[in-house]
Amino acid sequence: MTTLSLSLPRTLRLARWNAVLLTRNRLALTYGTVLPLLPLALLLGGDRGDEALGAATIATVLTMAFVFPVFYNVLSQFVTRRDELVLKRLRTGEARDAELLTALVLPGAVIALAVALLAVPVAAAFGQDLPRNPLLYAVGALACVALYAAFAFWTAAWTRNAEAAQLTSLPVILLAIGGQISLALPDAAQRWAELTPGAALTGLVRVTWFGMADGRTSSTLDLAATWGAAAPHLAVLVAWTAVACWLAARSLHWEPRV
Incomplete structure (x- = not known):
């Protein structure tokens, strides 16, 4: 049974420990901090002020920021520490379940929000x-952090080991990146694609940053209309976050899967 209450000081201490481990993994740190910002270079080669290019580029930046430092980082760290019995040992002490889960998310969440x-x-x-x-x-950025953290814990429930995470993470990654092409799909397919997290994030960027109405390539919305x-x-x-949290709560394993 998962304990939902948490101690903020203890959670922050655990998060600091997780952040130190993350900084020691240079590959994960590079994926989380440098890689998401690289698509911004596309703006150098396009017309200054091209809103369609800007919306697509920034949606890509944010997608990578939530997929790598939040989703994949939390997934791999949870599975690794579960298999090494670190989480089991921590649960026998003062640390509560909610503190362990929150502390795993915080370092990647801070990186993703900093990128945004x-x-x-x-x-x-x-x-x-x-x-x-x-x-x-x-x-929208905070909502995406919650969503991809929930996705990570749900995916961890059926990921046997850290190596398997490279495969089990693919459905979520496809949901994240597939929705970005929803505007290019036929109308029938577009209606379904718009229900994916990737399309929702792209839509939020278009609305909140550029004031674009659905299907438009230029600003048409004022502040109130956004x-x-x-x-x-x-x-x-x-909706996706609620479903992912519900599934994770039902199936999350704190000990190695056999």
Whole structure:
């Protein structure tokens, strides 16, 4: 049974320990910090202020930020420490389940949110406008952190070891990147693709940053209109998060799978 209450000081101490381990893994740190920002270089080769290019590029940046430091990092760390019995030993002490899970998520979440924040001045330096609705942009980023953390714990429930995570992570990665091409699909397929997390994130970027209505390639929404236009995309993220949390709570294993 999972204990939901947590101690903030103890959670932060555990998170600091996880952050130290993450910084020692140079490959994971590079994937989490450098790789997500690389797509911004595409803005150098395009027309300054090209909103369609900007929206696609920033959606790619955010997708990589949530997939690597949040989803894949949490998945691999949880599975590795579960198999090494680290989590089992911690659970026999004072640490509660919610503290262990939150502490695993926090380092990658901080990196992903830092990338989302850093993308704003970098994109502006490359000729893009500032976000139309910064608050909604921040809310969307936080929603994606919760979603991909939930995906990580759900995926960990049926991942036997760290090596298997390279395969078991593929369905979530496909959901993340497949939705980015939803606008290019036929109408019938597009309606289904828009229900994926990747399409929801892309839609949020288009609305909250560029004020683009669905299917449009230029700004048409003012600040007030972005709230209503963003609601369906946020609803998709919340629905996926609820389902992933429910499935993870039902099937999460704290000891090695046999």
